[in-house]
Amino acid sequence: MKHSLLIPEPAGAPKALAQAIIDGQCLVIPGAYDAFSAKLIEEAGFGAVYVGSYATAAAAYGLPDVGCLTLDQIVNHARKVASAVSVPVIADAEGGFFEPGNIWRTVREFEKAGVAAIHIEDHAGGKHTDLPQRLIPLDTMLAKLRAALDARTSSDFVVMARTDAIWATQDEEEAIRRVKAFYDIGIKYIFANGATPGTLRRMRKVVPAKYVTINLSDVRDRSVWDGAADIVLDYGFCLQAVAKCLTSALSAYRASSSADSTDLFLEPADKFEARLGYDAFALRSNQYTLHR
Numbered sequence: 001m002k003h004s005l006l007i008p009e010p011a012g013a014p015k016a017l018a019q020a021i022i023d024g025q026c027l028v029i030p031g032a033y034d035a036f037s038a039k040l041i042e043e044a045g046f047g048a049v050y051v052g053s054y055a056t057a058a059a060a061y062g063l064p065d066v067g068c069l070t071l072d073q074i075v076n077h078a079r080k081v082a083s084a085v086s087v088p089v090i091a092d093a094e095g096g097f098f099e100p101g102n103i104w105r106t107v108r109e110f111e112k113a114g115v116a117a118i119h120i121e122d123h124a125g126g127k128h129t130d131l132p133q134r135l136i137p138l139d140t141m142l143a144k145l146r147a148a149l150d151a152r153t154s155s156d157f158v159v160m161a162r163t164d165a166i167w168a169t170q171d172e173e174e175a176i177r178r179v180k181a182f183y184d185i186g187i188k189y190i191f192a193n194g195a196t197p198g199t200l201r202r203m204r205k206v207v208p209a210k211y212v213t214i215n216l217s218d219v220r221d222r223s224v225w226d227g228a229a230d231i232v233l234d235y236g237f238c239l240q241a242v243a244k245c246l247t248s249a250l251s252a253y254r255a256s257s258s259a260d261s262t263d264l265f266l267e268p269a270d271k272f273e274a275r276l277g278y279d280a281f282a283l284r285s286n287q288y289t290l291h292r
Contacts, residue, residue, distance in 0.1 A: 016087070016088045016116060017048060017088040017090070017116040017117055017158055018158075020047035020048050020087070020088060021210070021230050021231065024226060024227055025226050026222075026223075026225035026226050026227075026228070026229045026230060026231065026232055027047055027048060027230065027231045027232070028215065028222050028225065028231075028232045028234060029041070029046055029047075029048050029049065029050045029090070029231065029232070029233055029234065030046065030050075030234045030237035030238050031050045031051065031052055031054075031055050031233060031234055031235035031236060031237055031238060031239065032049050032050065032051050032055065032081055032238055033051070033055035033056070033058065033059035033238050033239045033242070034055075034059050034060070034077075034080070034081065035080045035081050035083070035084035036084070036275075036276075037238045037242070038051065038081045038084050038085050038089070039084050039085060039275060039276075040238075040275070041085075041238070042085045042086065042087050043275070046087070047087055047088075048087050048088045048089070048090060048116070048231075049081060049085055049087055049088070049089045049090070050089070050090045050091075050233045050235060051077065051078050051081045051089065051090075051091055051092065052065075052091075052092040052233070052235045053065050053069060053074060053092045053094055054092075054128075054235050054236060054239075055235065055236065055238070055239045056069065056073075056074055056077045056078075056092070057069055058239055059239060060073070060077050061073075064128065065127060065128055066125075066127065066128070066129065067094065067095075067125060067127070069094075070097075071097040071098075071105070071106060071109060072109075074091070074092065074093075074094070075091075075109045075110060075113050076113075078091040078110065078113050078115050079112075079113035079114060081115075082113055082114035082115050083114060088115075088116035088117070089114070089115040089116055089117075090115065090116065090117045090118070090119070090158075090160075090231075090233070091110055091113070091115040091117070091118050091119075092118070092119060093106055093110060093118035093119060093120050094120075094121065095120065095121055095122070095123065095124075095136070095144075096120045096144045096148065099144075100140075100143040100144050100146070100147040101147070103120075103144055103147040103148050103151060104147065104150075104151035106118075106120075106148070106151075107148050107151035107152055107157070107159070108151060108153070111152070111153055111154070111157055116157070116158060117157070117158035117159070117160055117189070118148075118158070118159060118160065119159075119160035119161070119162045119189075119191045119212070120141075120144060120145060120148060120159065120160070120161060120162060121162040121163070121164060121191075121193070122135045122136050122138075122141040122161075122162065122163050122164060122165075122178065123135060123136075123162075123164040123167075123168055124136045127164075127168075133164075133168035133169055134168070134169070135163070135164060135165060135168065135169065135174075138177070138178055138181055141161070141163075141178070142181060142182075142185055145159065145161050145182065145185060145187060146185055149185070149186055149187075158188070158189055159187065159189075160187070160189040160190065160191045160212055161182040161187040161189070161190055161191065162190075162191035162193055162212075163175055163178040163179065163182070163190075163191070163192060163193065164193045164194070165178055166192060166193065166194040166195050166199065167193040167194030167214075168193075168194075172199060175192055175195070175199075175203075176202075176203060176206060176207075179192060179203055179206075179207050179209070180206065180207055182209075183207045183209050187209070188209060188210055189209065189210045189211075189212055189230075189231075190207070190209045190210070190211055190212065191211075191212040191213065192211060192212070192213050193213060193214060194213070194214065194216070195211075195213045195229075196216065196219075197219070197224050197225055197228035197229070198228075200213065200228040200229050201227070201228050204228075210230045210231070211228070211229045211230050211231075212229065212230065212231040212232070212233065213229050213231075213232055213233070214232065214233050214234070214235055215232050215233065215234040215235075215237075245265070248265070249262060249265035249266075252265065
């Protein structure tokens with residue numbers, strides 16, 4: 001395993017996101033839950049990193065993703081992720097946090113955090129629950145998106161428009177109506193949440209945008225997304241993987257006093273530390289040590 005001896009470069013130019021997308025081939029991204037998981041995603045060879053409110057709420061606060069985090073909490077978490085990797089980072093901006101007149105602050109904070117893209121959604125609440133699901137009015141959503149586009153300091157910064165019409169209300173016709181409206185105001189990346197590969201192919205015939213969606217549990221072969229979506233966000237993958245593996249490791253630890261029962265769960269310390277730049281620290285320290 002080869003590791004850089006330098007401090008990681010943040011994901012600088014947002015245009016790197018566009019460069020990471022290959023026409024006809026979907027970019028499937030496992031969602032990170034913190035800076036370290038983001039580093040592992042990059043190391044595994046993925047061309048971008050995603051950090052959503054679902055993983056942020058769970059990993060940083062031990063909370064459900066029900067809209068209880070503030071802009072500053074989500075931005076600060078995204079900043080840590082972006083500073084740990086050199087690939088572009090896509091971040092979740094929820095519903096924009098503010099009315100249109102103050103959306104500029106949301107955009108500027110994420111830009112300063114170093115992410116390449118954000119998505120703003122039209123879901124009005126109750127996500128991941130059995131509570132009534134509803135969308136904000138389309139006119140309100142369009143006003144937020146216009147304000148977000150206008151607030152960018154660089155046109156390379158990507159504002160994705162997310163509609164939950166399919167995921168929340170199972171209304172494909174309404175989803176297509178909203179997708180058309182988003183595209184007409186200049187949104188190039190459209191997040192059709194919950195759309196199947198077939199639905200996305202139908203949408204492409206109507207609106208020639210870049211399409212983003214979440215990975216679906218019934219899509220067992222992720223190559224099926226090729227030609228349908230441009231980006232698929234497997235937002236809970238790393239979080240769920242570590243929850244299962246760590247639960248098993250802790251159970252084994254508690255069940256036996258023998259280290260033999262838990263060694264198989266552990267990465268050797270030297271390999272783990274090599275991921276974090278201890279060797280780079282030593283190199284810098286030696287470089288700047290005064291020799292008398």
